Amino acid sequence: MEFHEQITIGYIFFGFAFLVSLGFWQILSASQGLRAFSLLPRGTDARWGYVLGSASMVLGAVWFFGTRTAEIFSPGPASSEFLFFLFLALLCTLLICIVFASMLGWITDSRRRRKRNPGSAVEALTAGRWNGELYLPTSEDAPWPVVCLVPGPDEGNTSMAGLGSELASRGVGALVMDSNRGDMWQYPDVLAVIPEAVAYLERRPDLDAGRLGLVGTGLGADLALRAAAADRQVGAVAALSPLLGPSGVQPGLDLLREMTYVEAIRWRRAQKGGDVVSSLAARKHIPQLGSRPLLVIQGERDRLASSVQRETLPEGAETKTVNGRGYLDLAQDGVVLSYTVDWLLKHL
Amino acid sequence: MGFDTALFNLINGFAGQLPLLDSLMRLFVNDYFVPTALCLLAAALWFSGDGKEARGLNQRAVLSMLFAILLANVLVKLCNVVYFRPRPFSVQEVNLLFYRPSDSSLPSNAGAVGFAFAAVGWQRHRPLGVVMGVLAALFVFARVYCGVHYPLDVVAGGLVGVLSALLVSKARRLLDPLMAAVIAVGRRLYLA
Numbered sequence: 454m455e456f457h458e459q460i461t462i463g464y465i466f467f468g469f470a471f472l473v474s475l476g477f478w479q480i481l482s483a484s485q486g487l488r489a490f491s492l493l494p495r496g497t498d499a500r501w502g503y504v505l506g507s508a509s510m511v512l513g514a515v516w517f518f519g520t521r522t523a524e525i526f527s528p529g530p531a532s533s534e535f536l537f538f539l540f541l542a543l544l545c546t547l548l549i550c551i552v553f554a555s556m557l558g559w560i561t562d563s564r565r566r567r568k569r570n571p572g573s574a575v576e577a578l579t580a581g582r583w584n585g586e587l588y589l590p591t592s593e594d595a596p597w598p599v600v601c602l603v604p605g606p607d608e609g610n611t612s613m614a615g616l617g618s619e620l621a622s623r624g625v626g627a628l629v630m631d632s633n634r635g636d637m638w639q640y641p642d643v644l645a646v647i648p649e650a651v652a653y654l655e656r657r658p659d660l661d662a663g664r665l666g667l668v669g670t671g672l673g674a675d676l677a678l679r680a681a682a683a684d685r686q687v688g689a690v691a692a693l694s695p696l697l698g699p700s701g702v703q704p705g706l707d708l709l710r711e712m713t714y715v716e717a718i719r720w721r722r723a724q725k726g727g728d729v730v731s732s733l734a735a736r737k738h739i740p741q742l743g744s745r746p747l748l749v750i751q752g753e754r755d756r757l758a759s760s761v762q763r764e765t766l767p768e769g770a771e772t773k774t775v776n777g778r779g780y781l782d783l784a785q786d787g788v789v790l791s792y793t794v795d796w797l798l799k800h801l
Numbered sequence: 802m803g804f805d806t807a808l809f810n811l812i813n814g815f816a817g818q819l820p821l822l823d824s825l826m827r828l829f830v831n832d833y834f835v836p837t838a839l840c841l842l843a844a845a846l847w848f849s850g851d852g853k854e855a856r857g858l859n860q861r862a863v864l865s866m867l868f869a870i871l872l873a874n875v876l877v878k879l880c881n882v883v884y885f886r887p888r889p890f891s892v893q894e895v896n897l898l899f900y901r902p903s904d905s906s907l908p909s910n911a912g913a914v915g916f917a918f919a920a921v922g923w924q925r926h927r928p929l930g931v932v933m934g935v936l937a938a939l940f941v942f943a944r945v946y947c948g949v950h951y952p953l954d955v956v957a958g959g960l961v962g963v964l965s966a967l968l969v970s971k972a973r974r975l976l977d978p979l980m981a982a983v984i985a986v987g988r989r990l991y992l993a
Contacts, residue, residue: 466833469833469837470837473837473841474841477841477844477845481844481845481848485848485849487848489991514834517833518828518831518833518834522827525831525832525833526827526831526899526900527900528900528901528902528903535832535833535836536836536840539836539837539840543844703988704988704989704990704991705853705988705991705993706848706856706988706991706992706993707853708991709991714991717991718991
């Protein structure tokens, strides 16, 4: 076989390997829940991933084996050359899937960020170590109880905006902190963030800081637990997916189950490689909460937060595992949202 | 060798009789279908496993597959240097459903690679080993059916593949630092 004929079969085989690899990543993404490789929007039923993947594989196989018999049954690239083309196709399609999934994630996230509940009054606040948005009830029965909401780093204030808005609509003031602020997560300065926010809430006549709750997600939950342990004024704490240890912050495939590739890089950078979670040592400080109400909610599919055993928590603490939910989607889950609001209303 | 030729004639004798069976065998015999399937199964093993520890063991198995395939290829080349067996179509009348490879018939490279995959797969994950073994068996059977190998060639190839897998398994301690380094790089890239 001439060299140019070998190159031709190489190209043709690459086309086959490309379609098959694309299908492979989609089936893998559906079966392993790898969000970072999926060409389908977040939240799409995994069955569609299998359908898309199988369709791509079948298309590649039918085209190659059905129409290229002359090239297939001629001596061509075999062994190492064949593996080179297959590896190249796997790599190319992986990059395509990662880039596409990241773009899709960015679009979905942008849409989510634009949504806001119009039913509550919102004040944008800026203070020494923190920024935030204060959601206030529109009812006339002020002073209202208040909850300070602490999202994890890089989540901004959008991940907890829904919870803040829901609390305001149920007669509770909610300060949603903006966790994107670069200097917020420096240890030990971060320990002063919640006390400063609480001091601000105490000064407001329309809020009753004597009925104060803290809610956090991820590293924000660790910070909320640590702050509540140090401040007896905090009446109730809800921790959604608290990290409680640096193991989930380590790089690896588990992150790609929860977020896109770009989000994973940003998320890990925001966590400062696990230094802050280790320094906060929230698990060690949980016993200091004593008999105060504590709610820990975790997603069944969460691969990042350390698991919390009920027996390691103080008496009176409540744990809840939400089926089918992972680390990132917990704070936006409707069931979690209403359960947390009900729980806070009961304990404040 | 007489039994080998007789068995070859029996199996190859079916070629050209049933068009559907011929088409199926032509699908399995080529250099693309089974190797692609085996590579994708190995890639799936790399990403599977609940938790870092289980996944790490799977990833070591995938790297063992690569080492076993490399070793199997080297062993086949060494065998080819010391012994050359002509292909069946070079020495007798056959029903040839494939192109005419020019390298030595014994041991079968296809058999060595296919069974190297299957043997390592079997060591780590029995059901995967069975699937890979069935694919490898179909691959080598099709090679005999289509007239490019004698049965003894594919048996020898299979033994070379299994032997390579066992040798890699024995050398696990030696290869472990390299495997750990590859997996560490994969983790840094969020791909392991």
